[in-house]
Amino acid sequence: MNRFLVFPLIKLIRFYQILISPYLGSNCRFSPTCSNYAIKALSKYGPIKGSFLSIIRILKCNPWNKSCGCDPVP
Incomplete structure (x- = not known):
């Protein structure tokens, strides 16, 4: 079931x-x-946790966040 949701994402x-x-x-x-x-993240964790991790990552990717560099999927 998860694969059917992950593939379109x-x-x-x-x-x-x-x-x-x-x-x-x-x-x-x-x-x-x-x-x-x-x-x-979607491939490893599926649509719910993968989407959550992706959204958190995108929110961190801004000029006001001091972190940068290597940030692999946990």
Whole structure:
């Protein structure tokens, strides 16, 4: 059941990576990028926990947050 929910979310992220992200430029402060982090989190933890981890990561990726660098999926 989880795979049926994860697959469309990952496809949506890939759509963003291929068609939208090139026009916005590389702005992510972390490695892996937020979109790659989201794909890994969704694949590892499923749609609920993976989405939660991805949202937390995206909220941390801003100019006011002092952290940056390597932030792998737990």
